[in-house]
Amino acid sequence: MSSSLPGNLGSVSTTGGPNLQEYVLQGTILDQSAEALVHRLRALCDNVDQGLETFRDHEMVFALHTGGQTNNQVMLRARRSLDQADSPWQLRYLGQTDLSDKSRAVTVRSYLDALTSDTLPAFLNDIGFRLDHEFVAKGHMFRKGKMKVLVSKLFKFQKPNDLQNLEAMTSSRLVELSVVAPSGSENIADDMKVFAEQLKPLVSMDKV
Amino acid sequence: MGVTCVTQWPVAEGKSMQQTVDFLTKKAEFMGATKTGTFAVDCDTFHASAGNPKFINVLHNSEYPKTTFSITDSNSTLVSDTGFDAILQKLKGIYSTKMSSRIESKGKRYQLADFIVKVGIVSIGSSNRGILVEVEYTPCVILQDCWPLLTEFMQGFLGNGFVPKPPSNLVNKVDVYQPLDTINQYLEHFNQFRKAQVPTR
Numbered sequence: 591m592s593s594s595l596p597g598n599l600g601s602v603s604t605t606g607g608p609n610l611q612e613y614v615l616q617g618t619i620l621d622q623s624a625e626a627l628v629h630r631l632r633a634l635c636d637n638v639d640q641g642l643e644t645f646r647d648h649e650m651v652f653a654l655h656t657g658g659q660t661n662n663q664v665m666l667r668a669r670r671s672l673d674q675a676d677s678p679w680q681l682r683y684l685g686q687t688d689l690s691d692k693s694r695a696v697t698v699r700s701y702l703d704a705l706t707s708d709t710l711p712a713f714l715n716d717i718g719f720r721l722d723h724e725f726v727a728k729g730h731m732f733r734k735g736k737m738k739v740l741v742s743k744l745f746k747f748q749k750p751n752d753l754q755n756l757e758a759m760t761s762s763r764l765v766e767l768s769v770v771a772p773s774g775s776e777n778i779a780d781d782m783k784v785f786a787e788q789l790k791p792l793v794s795m796d797k798v
Numbered sequence: 799m800g801v802t803c804v805t806q807w808p809v810a811e812g813k814s815m816q817q818t819v820d821f822l823t824k825k826a827e828f829m830g831a832t833k834t835g836t837f838a839v840d841c842d843t844f845h846a847s848a849g850n851p852k853f854i855n856v857l858h859n860s861e862y863p864k865t866t867f868s869i870t871d872s873n874s875t876l877v878s879d880t881g882f883d884a885i886l887q888k889l890k891g892i893y894s895t896k897m898s899s900r901i902e903s904k905g906k907r908y909q910l911a912d913f914i915v916k917v918g919i920v921s922i923g924s925s926n927r928g929i930l931v932e933v934e935y936t937p938c939v940i941l942q943d944c945w946p947l948l949t950e951f952m953q954g955f956l957g958n959g960f961v962p963k964p965p966s967n968l969v970n971k972v973d974v975y976q977p978l979d980t981i982n983q984y985l986e987h988f989n990q991f992r993k994a995q996v997p998t999r
Contacts, residue, residue, distance in 0.1 A: 656891040664889060681878065683885045702888065704866075704881030709874065716874035717854060718846070718892070 612684065612701035613778050615767040615786050615795040624741060624763050627792045628730055631739055634788060635732035645742075646672045646728045648753070650711060652719035666719060668710045672726070672753065678705040687798070696779045697797040701770050726756055729763065736778070737785060740766045765793050800912075800936035801944050801975045803952065803962050804983040806990070807917075807929040815919055815926050822917045822931065823906055825955065831910035837861065837918065839984050840902035844886060844893040854893060856886065857981050867981040877978055898923045901988045903930045912936050913951055920991050927991040930984070931956065939974045 619627050632638045649669040656662045667682040685700030706713075711721075729742030743763050745756035767786060769778050786795035810818045827833070838860045846852040857867040858880070866883055868876040876882070886893065905918035916932040933952050938944040945964055953960055965983050968975075 654889075654892060662891070664892065666885070681882065681885060683888050685888075702881060702884045704878045704885055706876055706878035706882065709876055713868070713870070713874045713876040716870050716872055718850075718852065 609773045610701045610770055611688070611698050611773045611775075613769045613771065613775075613782060614697040614699070614798070615782055616697075616798050617765045617786075617789075617793040617795040618760075618762045619741075619765055619793045621743070621761050621763060623792060627741060627765070627789065630789060630792060631730070631732045631741070634785070635734045635739065637731075637733045643731045644673075644729070645731055646726065648672055648724070648726050650724040651722045652711075652714045653722040654717075654719045665722065666714060668714065670708070679708055679710040680704070681706050681710060694776075694779060695783045695797065698779075700773075725759070726753070727764075734785060735781070736769050736771065737782060738766075738768050740764070740768075742766070765789075765795065767795055799975075799977060800934050800938050801941050801948060802932060802934040802980040802983070803948055803965075804930055804932045804980065804987060805952070805956075805960075805962055806987055807931045807956070809929065815929060819905065819917050819919060819929060822929075822956075823908070826908045826910065826915050826917070829910060829955065831908035831913075831915055833906055834909045834914075835907050836905065837907040837916045838902055838904045839918070839981075840900060841985065841988050842895045842900050844889075844895045846893055847891065854886075855985055856883070856895075857985060859977065859981060859984075861980075862977050865977070867978055869982070869985060875978060901927075901992060903984065903988075915955065920988070922992070927994065930987055932980075934980075941968055941971055941975055 628642070632642070637643055647669050649667055652666050652668065654664050656664060665684070667684070668679055669682065670679045671677045681704045683700075683702040688698040688700075715721075724747060726745040726747075727740075727742040728745065729740060732739040732741075741763050744759045746759050748755040748757055767782055769782065771778055789795060807818070807822070809815050810821065813821070839857065841855055841857045844854045844856060851871070853871050855869045857869070859865070859867070864879055866878050866880050868878070868882065899922070901920065901922045903918035903920045905916060908915040912935060914932075914934040914936060918930050918932070920927045920930055933948060933955070935944050935948045935951070941964060949962055952962055965979075965986065967982060968979055971979070
């Protein structure tokens with residue numbers, strides 16, 4: 591298993607390697623301005639020779655309470671491509687936002703992922719996880735060096751498992767700029783900020 | 799990848815486990831097999847926190863070094879890349895394992911034409927529990943089409959008295975044989991070794 595879903599925020603397998611962290615900036619843009627942003631990204635990014643890369647992914651977010659005195663909640667995200675039905679599912683674990691350095695310009699959180707068989711939702715249910723929420727993300731993916739930019743429209747389900755009847759959540763699109771890198775790669779945040787500046791005034795990217 | 803049969807092999811009368819393994823590997827070499835390295839199949843069992851009987855068996859097979867096979871007590875399965883091992887570590891408060899409970903089969907790997915032969919000693923921690931012999935017939939992925947051939951080869955290797963039965967969960971399998979089917983055979987044997995009395999040798 592080596593391929594990755596285009597819409598996912600990363601695709602690096604982690605065992606035995608360094609601790610990986612995800613560096614993220616997020617913003618939103620109204621639907622009517624999204625086309626201008628896509629044009630801007632086409633001019634700035636690397637992967638535009640073969641036309642625009644699109645994706646349509648289904649993400650299911652599962653939660654499990656740890657019990658005990660703290661009763662924390664662990665969340666795992668299962669994602670699959672709807673456009674490439676035979677591609678593997680992706681399981682992601684995103685840690686809490688690292689607040690140790692408040693001067694940081696971007697959100698930093700620990701990141702783990704694994705590509706899996708299509709038995710993932712049933713397996714998570716069996717080990718005690720329950721579906722918290724699910725959505726479909728549809729949009730464009732761009733790359734600039736190590737950075738990944740997603741411009742996606744989010745849809746919610748009107749009925750469970752009914753992909754034919756989706757309802758747009760908002761009249762905006764989510765814009766995410768992310769890099770998955772070994773922890774301590776602080777210069778990445780500077781690169782991301784510089785890139786985000788180039789998207790102004792169309793979209794203002796910030797940490798969440 | 800082809801169809802695989804995994805079987806337990808008794809320790810010969812008056813011999814140690816290692817001597818029995820040496821005898822089998824010498825026999826494979828005598829038949830013309832060439833040593834192609836070593837192999838290992840391991841299994842860690844993650845138990846849910848107190849009061850919950852749930853558990854997950856997490857297995858690795860050196861034949862598929864980037865893959866993790868997970869099988870729960872209620873037989874849900876997940877085949878993933880080894881990134882899943884790190885995600886499991888994040889569930890420490892919910893599922894945990896002890897290194898001392900790891901069971902594994904380790905030994906030498908041989909190739910003889912279209913067959914791969916592996917003879918491994920099964921151990922839990924530092925305690926040896928028995929011998930597992932794995933034979934794979936690589937050109938075929940339909941169990942029913944090659945089981946007689948696999949049986950004939952194993953009888954040539956292990957003796958005419960040996961009659962391997964298709965694993966219970968595979969008897970009626972009509973679709974393609976998967977690496978997970980081999981892992982299920984190992985898990986079945988590992989469970990038997992865990993329940994069995996510790997041998998004196």
